[in-house]
Every structure is written in structure tokens, then in C-alpha cells.
Amino acid sequence: MVDGDNTREFDPDIVTDFRERMSYGSYLDLGTLLSAQRPVSRPPHHDELLFIIQHQTTELWLKLVLHELESARDLLRADDLSPALKRIARVKHIQRTLTEQWSVLATLTPTEYAEFRGFLGNSSGFQSYQYRAVEFVLGNKNRRMLSVFESDPAAHALLAELLEAPSIYDEFLRYLARAGFAVPPALLERDVTQAHVFAPELVPVFREIYEHAADHWREYEACEEFVDLEDNFQLWRFRHLKTVQRTIGMKTGTGGSTGAGFLQKALELTFFPELYAVRTEIGTPA
Ligand code: HEM
Numbered sequence: 001m002v003d004g005d006n007t008r009e010f011d012p013d014i015v016t017d018f019r020e021r022m023s024y025g026s027y028l029d030l031g032t033l034l035s036a037q038r039p040v041s042r043p044p045h046h047d048e049l050l051f052i053i054q055h056q057t058t059e060l061w062l063k064l065v066l067h068e069l070e071s072a073r074d075l076l077r078a079d080d081l082s083p084a085l086k087r088i089a090r091v092k093h094i095q096r097t098l099t100e101q102w103s104v105l106a107t108l109t110p111t112e113y114a115e116f117r118g119f120l121g122n123s124s125g126f127q128s129y130q131y132r133a134v135e136f137v138l139g140n141k142n143r144r145m146l147s148v149f150e151s152d153p154a155a156h157a158l159l160a161e162l163l164e165a166p167s168i169y170d171e172f173l174r175y176l177a178r179a180g181f182a183v184p185p186a187l188l189e190r191d192v193t194q195a196h197v198f199a200p201e202l203v204p205v206f207r208e209i210y211e212h213a214a215d216h217w218r219e220y221e222a223c224e225e226f227v228d229l230e231d232n233f234q235l236w237r238f239r240h241l242k243t244v245q246r247t248i249g250m251k252t253g254t255g256g257s258t259g260a261g262f263l264q265k266a267l268e269l270t271f272f273p274e275l276y277a278v279r280t281e282i283g284t285p286a
């Protein structure tokens, strides 16, 4: 119960002396985290803090997404399907948060944004290496993207490593092959530095899994998790496009692209096309 003055008494053992103890702020390195919001507009524009924090929180969540997806990929390689699915389940929640978060930035009006946009120079989300890393881990490889990071050796090295490594989908297909499914050998030996392209010969493998789900329950669940991942990723892209349209209309992007038109084309990129193609065939004669 609280006192009549609507304050709460400290419990007797509440710790208040942190001279020699780890505190909340020191554990989380809040000094570093909370000094990293440095508006560039002059005089500082009120809304630039929103813009910075929206991006920084996205980057923090992307860091965790990458951590979980790389781990899920490695677990698949080790035939540890259940823990891999646990990782993916977490990623899905983060994706939902990231998609929901667009509503905060949508409170930035076109007029407000135009007042500080000029200070952003050529910086753009196109240069987010973590976003690109997530695309690579999911299998949408594109060597050209590395050129953006020539001046950032650490980012370049990470992307180069992920470009050369099998994606989470490559590892899933290899897992299925080891489990006895007739995954086309060409897919297992493909050049993993290239984007995965639709392979019609893979669709019958998924058809078998979906039409005999009771016999392949774990694989069936895994397939649906992958579809959820792609679905969520596309929802984020769509919300980005819609936010861009309402904020800068058809203006060209600070990164040098045509802007909304360029982002629209990203909606046609696909990570796991065979998992969508199988839907057309389910329940039709073989
Ligand atoms: C008012 C808000 C925003 C506007 C007007 C905007 C605009 C744009 C535009 C025009 C592009 C195309 C590249 C270019 O020429 O610049 C782009 C790309 C991108 N933006 Fe944003 N953006 C906004 C917010 C965000 C936020 C909050 C994020 C989160 C990190 C983000 C991440 C990205 C990414 C990852 C790309 C590359 C997409 C791709 O390659 O398909 N953007 N943005």
C-alpha cells in the first residue's frame, strides 16, 4: 500500500550505493548509448531527435535479428531444428515491433522533415549495413551492395563474409536433403554468393511436406516459419515505402535513387519463392 502522499516507501534492502557495484547504467553503458543522439541540423530542429532515435532503435533491433538469424542458420547446419525455430520465433516478434514502429515516424509531417532533410546530405538507409546483412543471411545476395561500404572496412568485411556463406535458406535445403527429401542437387551445390532464384524443381519437395504434414510435422512448421519471416520482412518494406510516400512524395532519395519507385521494386524481391509457389499447387492433381 502507498502512503497518503502517493509515494512509495523504499523496501529496506534497496541498494543505493553503486560506488563499488555494477549499476543499471554501467551495465547497459547508457553513457555511450544516450550520448549517441547528435542532431546535425543548425539550429537544431525539434524533430530530428525522433528521426535519429527511430533509426537507432531499428539498428539495435537489426543487431539482434542478425544475431538470431546467424545462430538459426548455424543450428540448421548442425541438424538442430527445434532451437533454430525458437530463434526464428523471436525474430518474428522483433519484425512486428519494427513494422509497428513506423507509426511513430509517421507523426513527422512532410513540412517538418523538409526543414532538416537538407542537413542529411547523401546519407540514407540504403547505407545500413545491418539491413543488408539481414538480406544476405536470408538469401537475397547482391555483391554490388558491397561497393557502398568501401569506406567502412568492418561493415565491408561482415558483408563479404555473409556473401560467401550459405544463407539460412541454403542451410534449410541442405538440412532437408540430409533428412531424405529430394532437394535438387544443383541447389545444394549452387554458388551461394548469388541471390537465390526461383527453382521450380524444389516445389515438389514442399508439396510433399505440405500435403503430408502429419508425417513431416517439424519440416512443415519450419516452412511456415520461413513464410512468416518473408511476410514480415515485406510488411516492413511496405510500411517504409508508405512512410516515404507520405513524407517526400516522389522526390529523389538522398542516397541517389529515384526514391519511392526504387523502394517499390524491392517489394518484388523474394527470399523463399518456392514456399509461395507451393501454395498454388496444394490440393491440385499431381
Ligand atoms: C522519413 C523517413 C524516411 C524516408 C523519407 C526514407 C527514404 C528512403 C529512400 C528515398 C530510400 C532509397 C535510397 C535513397 O535514394 O536514399 C531509402 C532506403 C532505405 N531506407 Fe529509408 N527513409 C526513411 C526512414 C527510414 C528508416 C526509419 C529506416 C530504418 C532504418 C530506413 C531504412 C532504409 C533502408 C534499409 C533503405 C534501403 C532499402 C532498399 O535497399 O531496398 N529508412 N529510404
Ligand SMILES: N[C@@H](CC(=O)c1ccccc1NC=O)C(=O)O
Pocket: 055, 117, 120, 123, 124, 125, 126, 248, 252, 253, 254, 255
Ligand atoms: N533517404 C532519405 C533520407 C533518410 O531517410 C535517411 C537519412 C539518413 C539516415 C537514414 C535515413 N533513412 C532512410 O533512408 C531521403 O531521401 O529523404
